[in-house]
Amino acid sequence: MILTTCAACAAPLAHNAPRCVRCHVRYCDATCQHDHWRRGHKQMCKKIHRGGNAEQYHADKKYKEAVAVAVEACADDTKGQTCYICTQALHWKTKEGLVRGCACRGTAGFAHVSCLAEQAKILFAEAEENNLSDKVKTERFERWYACSLCEQEYHGVVRCALGWACWKTYVGRPETDEIRGVAMNVLGNGLISAKHYEDALTVQEAELSMLRRVGAPEHSILVAQTNLSTTYARIGRHEQALQMSRDVYSGELKLYGEEHGRTVVAACNYATSLVGLERFEEAKSLLRKMIPVAQRILGDSHDHTLSMRSIYANALYQDTCATLDDLSEAVTTFEDTARIARRVLGGAHPSTVNMERALQHARAALRARDTPQPSSLSERV
Structure with missing residues (x-):
């Protein structure tokens, strides 16, 4: 529920x-x-x-509201374009406008939320009906939150609208159906992407409670705890975020070992919590160990690798004990990650925006440290 x-x-x-x-x-x-x-x-x-009873009725209503918000937010960018799926400017049935919330550039990537949702629904339904492999099912389910053209995840209000689309599609399934839980996860992440943190917290707490109630496997519970710890951090509940992210990191290490993408994500979230509580030395120690792992198994351009390096740079320049070398390393790291993020994710992506903003702060901190301060009254005058 x-x-x-x-x-x-x-x-x-x-x-x-x-x-x-x-x-x-x-x-x-x-x-x-x-x-x-x-x-x-x-x-x-x-x-x-x-309308399908309370939960379905509520999901349908929230979906329509989220689509309207997404279309309005994308209006300037989508003017004069057509949907790459149905080739129309206005959706033939809903009359909704276009959105684009991925890394596509130029004239690519414009679509109706309804078309994206229908495409994802059909692809996954085919995989279920034909009993295709779990790998294929996972790849097709990604269409609920990732672009089929640039393969990058949607962000902001577009991802939120798709989150509600996913939830309203599978809300009628029983609690024991794994896909219902995954749809809850997609909705929670969409709400976070649109900065609806309190709403996301409600969804994620309900998801974790449901998973424990139905006896879900440990890896599913760890995923739910990962998302919940991120939301705790976003709303300022850093102690809860740290405790949960530390437990998740330990759990992922035990299940998968250090050389695994899920362990990398868990380490990234754990480091974020440490930085949020200004425990910079612990964060830097963890990241110095895990960044090379992320680069080795995911690559320098992966968003998780970029996030880890960005968190490391934050820990360097935000530390009040930072040396001049620390500040210089922070600036260099931000310059490199922002350049890669702009190329891979696009300039409008929240990660790119955040890295470029942090780069400005780090440069300001470096300039302040690098500029000699006047030592006498006459020099100040």
């Missing part, structure tokens, strides 16, 4: 809280249900039921 609060009083609910028999809206108890019925639910109950 993504609807995790009582419809009448907004109190947190258990997954098995009582619900309306017809439309499945959930409540704390019969008192809240009767109160909500008198305050207008009576008029909405049939409509929600016809």
